[in-house]
Structure formats: C-alpha cells, structure tokens
Amino acid sequence: MKKEQVVNCQFSAWYPLFKKHTIKSVILALPQNVIDYLLDDGTLVVSGRWVPYMSTKAPQWSDDETTAIVTAPEFPEFNAKVQEAINALGGSVFPKLNWSAPRDANWIALNSSLKCRSLSDIFLLFKSSDFITHDLTQPVAPPSQLVLRKWSELIPGGEFRCFVKENKLIGISQRDYTQHYQHISKQQLDICHAIQEFFTNHIQYKFLDEDFVFDVYRDSQGRVWLIDLNPFGEVTNSLLFTWEELTSGQNLRAEQAEGALSQQDGPLFRYTTSEVTVQPSPCLSYRIPRDFVDLSTGEDAYKLIDFLKLKKNQQQEESDEEA
Ligand SMILES: Nc1ncnc2c1ncn2[C@@H]1O[C@H](COP(=O)(O)OP(=O)(O)OP(=O)(O)O)[C@@H](O)[C@H]1O
Ligand SMILES: [Mg+2]
Incomplete structure (x- = not known):
C-alpha cells in the first residue's frame, strides 16, 4: 500500500468531494498545545471538574495526591471554536481525527457512547483511546485536525x-x-x-x-x-x-x-448468516472490568481513590512477600 493511499483517506481530503452524500461535519485545526496535552499520559483533568481517570496505556498512579488534582489545562480559544461547531451541528457530535474515531474508548464515557456535547467529553474519549494515540503518532502525516460530525443514531x-x-x-x-x-x-x-x-x-x-x-x-x-x-x-x-x-x-x-x-x-x-455463532464484539478487549466502571462512576469518586490505594498496598505486600 502506498503512502498516498493513506493520505488520500484523511477526512479533509475526501469530505469536500462527497459532502452532499455524507453526514454534515466541521474540520478544525488542532493547535500544537492540544496535541501535546492529548499525548501527555497523565491524569485527566478537564475544565475544573476532575474525572477519575486511570490511563489504559500506562497503568500506574501517583503516591502524591496533590498531583491527582492538578489544574485543568485551559484552551479557551480552541474551546470556543469547538463549542461553536458543536452548536452548529445540533448540540452533539461524533468526534474523530484525520483517520480514526476513539471506538476503543466508549466504555469510559458515562453514556457508554461516543456522543459528545463539549470539548471535555472529547478529551475524555481521546485520552483513553489507543486508536487516537495511533493516529497522533503514526509516521505518514501528522494529524492536525479534529473532525466533528453531526451525531446520528446509526443502527x-x-x-x-x-x-x-x-x-x-x-x-x-x-x-x-x-x-x-x-x-x-x-x-x-x-x-x-x-x-x-x-x-x-x-x-x-x-x-x-x-x-x-x-x-x-x-x-x-x-x-x-x-x-x-x-x-x-x-x-x-x-x-x-x-x-x-x-x-x-x-x-x-x-x-x-x-x-x-x-x-x-x-x-x-x-453477511453473517444465522448458522454462525455470534461472536464477541471486536472492541471488548479494550474495556476495563465492570466492577471498576461501577466504582469510577459512583457518586463518591474518593471510593475509587481508596480502591486504588487498597490495590496498591496489596501489590506492595505481594511483592514484599516475593522478595
Ligand atoms: N456521525 C455519527 N454519529 C453517530 N455515530 C457515528 C457517526 N459516524 C460514525 N458513527 C459510528 O461509529 C462507527 C465508526 O465510525 P468511523 O468509520 O468514522 O470510524 P473509524 O475510526 O474510521 O473506523 P474504522 O477503523 O473501522 O475505519 C461507525 O461504524 C458508526 O457506527
Ligand atoms: Mg474508517
């Protein structure tokens, strides 16, 4: 496969050609500081409220609680552009980068879907998605665009x-x-x-x-x-x-x-005929255990911190025993 084939399939390359036959969308340039933030594998804090977040890419958490509640990076100008685009598209969008959507991350959203109403919804999905990291770091052409598509209930x-x-x-x-x-x-x-x-x-x-x-x-x-x-x-x-x-x-x-x-x-x-055994969904392996989701979506986010501390202590004890 040639490099051009991949480049030609970027959203911004094909959308103008087929605009009339696809879902209405807005393409926004991604500022470098936003790209840096998306690639930074740290605690996720968005717009003042903090979301209990454990990176799927590097499962580790900090000893020092103060680092878990850092101030959210603010991108006021970009945020305003994104919100304006979301409003113009009817209030909820399906987000992606030049090529990929965060299909592997829907489990982390409260509604278990890729439906976003704000930049912080988008950040939560993007920071949890290996597909997005892959787009951001692949060598063919650096992604520089955020694509917002009008949310459509597709069966x-x-x-x-x-x-x-x-x-x-x-x-x-x-x-x-x-x-x-x-x-x-x-x-x-x-x-x-x-x-x-x-x-x-x-x-x-x-x-x-x-x-x-x-x-x-x-x-x-x-x-x-x-x-x-x-x-x-x-x-x-x-x-x-x-x-x-x-x-x-x-x-x-x-x-x-x-x-x-x-x-x-x-x-x-x-197409899949009735004789075929129904197979597990391909993105299932990207999820985290149900118990963990319940804890993280519970009202008391501190429960999650306690849970993580407990786990960490257990692991510490186990490794002490092994030593
Ligand atoms: N505008 C939309 N609103 C709601 N759901 C959407 C929208 N666009 C796409 N989807 C859903 O998300 C799925 C993935 O979308 P899309 O094909 O754009 O992602 P992708 O990352 O390019 O996927 P792939 O890696 O399979 O090519 C679609 O199959 C569809 O079910
Ligand atoms: Mg695709």
Whole structure:
C-alpha cells in the first residue's frame, strides 16, 4: 500500500468531494498545545471538574495526591471554536481525527457512547483511546485536525463496508459481522443494488484513488449515505473477506460463478448468516472490568481513590512477600 493511499483517506481530503452524500461535519485545526496535552499520559483533568481517570496505556498512579488534582489545562480559544461547531451541528457530535474515531474508548464515557456535547467529553474519549494515540503518532502525516460530525443514531444492521479495486466495486460486507440481522438476509438483493447504484452515481471515478474501501449506511427509507473512506489494504479491517481474497480476486470470482449471492459481474455480498455463532464484539478487549466502571462512576469518586490505594498496598505486600 502506498503512502498516498493513506493520505488520500484523511477526512479533509475526501469530505469536500462527497459532502452532499455524507453526514454534515466541521474540520478544525488542532493547535500544537492540544496535541501535546492529548499525548501527555497523565491524569485527566478537564475544565475544573476532575474525572477519575486511570490511563489504559500506562497503568500506574501517583503516591502524591496533590498531583491527582492538578489544574485543568485551559484552551479557551480552541474551546470556543469547538463549542461553536458543536452548536452548529445540533448540540452533539461524533468526534474523530484525520483517520480514526476513539471506538476503543466508549466504555469510559458515562453514556457508554461516543456522543459528545463539549470539548471535555472529547478529551475524555481521546485520552483513553489507543486508536487516537495511533493516529497522533503514526509516521505518514501528522494529524492536525479534529473532525466533528453531526451525531446520528446509526443502527448497526444498516452499516456496510465496500471494497473497490481498479474503480470496480468487488465486495460488500456487513459492517457489524458479530450479529445476524434478519433484515439483511431478507433484503440482500435490494441492499446490494442500492449500494451498487450509489457507487456508480456518486463515488466511482470521483475519488483520488482507484483502490479504496468506503463505508456506507442504508437508512430506514433505503437511502444510502457515505460514512467513511479507508485505504485498500491491511490497515483496514476486511471484515467478512480476507485481504488475500480481495487483492487476488480469485475466490470472489469462483463464488460469483456459483451464482451465489449477487448478480453476475456485480459485487459479492457477504453477511453473517444465522448458522454462525455470534461472536464477541471486536472492541471488548479494550474495556476495563465492570466492577471498576461501577466504582469510577459512583457518586463518591474518593471510593475509587481508596480502591486504588487498597490495590496498591496489596501489590506492595505481594511483592514484599516475593522478595
Ligand atoms: N456521525 C455519527 N454519529 C453517530 N455515530 C457515528 C457517526 N459516524 C460514525 N458513527 C459510528 O461509529 C462507527 C465508526 O465510525 P468511523 O468509520 O468514522 O470510524 P473509524 O475510526 O474510521 O473506523 P474504522 O477503523 O473501522 O475505519 C461507525 O461504524 C458508526 O457506527
Ligand atoms: Mg474508517
């Protein structure tokens, strides 16, 4: 995969091309001091209120309680811009960076979702997300943008990932492949046609590359919306396909010849059938134990501090015993 393929899939590169067919969004430049704050692996304190926070990246806490309640870094100018954008987008947004959303961090939010109403909501998610750290530190091009997208209640069964090779739509996969959705098996031909038509009318030959992956949402009226663009290659999850199949095309042709799931020469459509055992959600491993969440969301945040101290003492005793 070439560097340009990744660069072309940055939000700011594709959004102007497909604005009419995707969710309304605002792109804001990320000031360097905000980037530094996001990468600083310390206690999370935002806008005066402090959030019990334990970094998932370096699980350790300080002996000195005063460091746990430091003054929040304030970014008044940036905060005002973010709030203005959130208001313009209807009051709640889905945040991401140039490429990634903090999908691995929804467990830390009080509402267990990526829905944000303020900069402090966004900071909480971003500082807890390895996906965001990955974007901030990857070598291709430094991320310099915060993307705010109007919050939309997307039903997972309506999301599909589409694979395009040499400007031809070769495969479509159900995005949430961990579940069986009855409506998908019932409407497979309609879904496939609607996505193929959307591709031909609005996407084909209009992107900066001839190989790419695009995500769509088919709403309850059957209208198709563009959600995201991703590089055609290993960095993108191939869901119900393998990258080997997608790049060689061999399996796909054989399956198509069997006349299986789609019209001849159209894309191959794969979805989870009822026989498949329902799989665990892919982001499950990023979560922390339920007990810990209960403690941290309890009214008395000091309970969490006591809990951490107790744990620390226990560990200290264990290591003393080992020594
Ligand atoms: N505007 C929105 N409002 C609410 N939910 C959204 C919105 N945009 C995306 N989502 C949800 O978040 C999920 C991830 O969004 P998106 O594809 O933009 O993130 P990503 O980091 O690029 O993911 P991937 O790594 O899979 O490419 C989507 O599948 C969708 O369920
Ligand atoms: Mg993506």
